[in-house]
Amino acid sequence: MSELAQVHCEACRADAPKVTEAEMAELMNMISDWNIETRDGILQLEKVYTFKNYRNALAFTNRVGEVAEAEGHHPALLTEWGKVTVTWWSHKLKGLHRNDFIMAARTDEVLSV
């Protein structure tokens, strides 16, 4: 299990600090195959997972949703036949917080169970 996946999200407040460029670079090295996207000026962490059918994609979607509910931090989830796009950002901050990288690592762990 990755180091990041073993920690829990901190309560995310509107005045919490966004990750710095340096922190982002360090955190990106701790997770695999995630990309930084910018939408409406908001930095987001995104990864596309592929599956052999829709049922498997939906099962993964629901498991990620359960982890999100448990942590109180939620992604955007686009579920398609054979594909799930997971996008993390901190809505309150309109950007990326360390929580988003923790949850990206936790998302990867969902696959391994």
Ligand SMILES: C[C@H](O)[C@H](O)[C@H]1CNC2=NC(N)=NC(=O)C2=N1
């Ligand atoms: C009230 C509720 O806890 C907050 O709105 C939480 C819910 N989940 C969340 N998820 C994400 N990604 N960002 C948030 O700012 C956020 N806030």
